[in-house]
Amino acid sequence: MKIVIISGTPGTGKTTISKMVSEINNAQVISLNQMALSDEYITKYDKKRETQVIDTDKLIQYIIELIKNFQQSSESILIIEGHFADIIPNEYFDITILLRCEPYELMKRLESRGYLKEKIIENVQSEILGNCANYLLQKSLSIPIYEIDTSTSSFNEISEKIIKIINGNKIDDDLILGKIDWLEELFQKDKIGDFFD
Ligand SMILES: Nc1ncnc2c1ncn2[C@@H]1O[C@H](COP(=O)(O)OP(=O)(O)O)[C@@H](O)[C@H]1O
Ligand SMILES: [Mg+2]
Structure with missing residues (x-):
């Protein structure tokens, strides 16, 4: 029995890849976004940022229940x-x-999703700074954290890596x-100004 977390900035391909992996390898998937958007877990809608503000404690308790059910299945x-x-x-x-996803490619993906400009830049900046990686590192896990660059790989290639x-x-x-550092890459190319004022 294995419980796998797939995290990453919006647009990196989590939902698509998780679905694909679950079809190939017969896994159950919990999509946190979808769950958080169900009424019971929403406390407030932030109009400016077009995002839901979630009751995290409640959501965590609910996820733990789901995990326990899975463990008994x-x-x-x-x-x-x-x-x-x-x-x-x-x-x-x-x-x-x-x-992970390279900033220019991530920008394209989020644009084609129709996100608001501010929301796009906020997410791309977050990816450049490696926020998701940093949150995971703060957890001081005793297990290794894997990182996959999805920028130029096909869904099949990424799924294969995950299944391995x-x-x-x-x-x-x-x-x-620890191998990916978009900030450093942008710095080397003198392109930080494309994403930060
Ligand atoms: N490896 C990839 N190659 C090409 N397009 C991708 C790739 N990964 C994601 N996308 C595209 O980016 C968008 C967001 O994918 P999605 O799975 O919803 O990401 P997430 O769940 O991380 O927000 C979709 O339109 C998807 O087709
Ligand atoms: Mg998603």
Whole structure:
């Protein structure tokens, strides 16, 4: 039985990839965004940022219940995907995978999703700064955190990498968190001004 967290900035491909992995490897998926958007967990709508403000404590309790149900079921893999998947207490998961995306590509993906300009830049900046990675690092996990660059890979390639990680096959060292630094890349190309004032 394995509980896998797939985290990452919006647009990195969490929902699409989780669905694909679950179809190939027969896993159950919990999509935190979808769950958080169900009325019971929403406390307020932030108009300016077009986002829901969630009652996190309530949501965590609910997710823990779902995990406990899964642990009593006969299913073997549970994927929990969401950009705030770091809210789940450490003792409830075995594997953490972070999806990453190069800033210009991420911008394109979020634009084609029709996000507001401010929301796009906020998310791209967050990806450049590695916020999701930092949140996960703050959890001081005793398990390795894997990181996959989705910028130029196909859904199939990414799913294959994830399935290898879940099945505990020999994992490429490049997939261990810490190799990707968009800020440094932008700095080297003198392009930080494209995303920060
Ligand atoms: N590896 C990829 N290659 C091309 N497009 C991608 C890739 N990953 C995600 N996308 C596109 O980006 C958008 C967001 O994907 P989604 O799975 O909803 O991301 P998330 O759940 O992380 O927000 C979708 O339109 C999807 O087709
Ligand atoms: Mg999603």
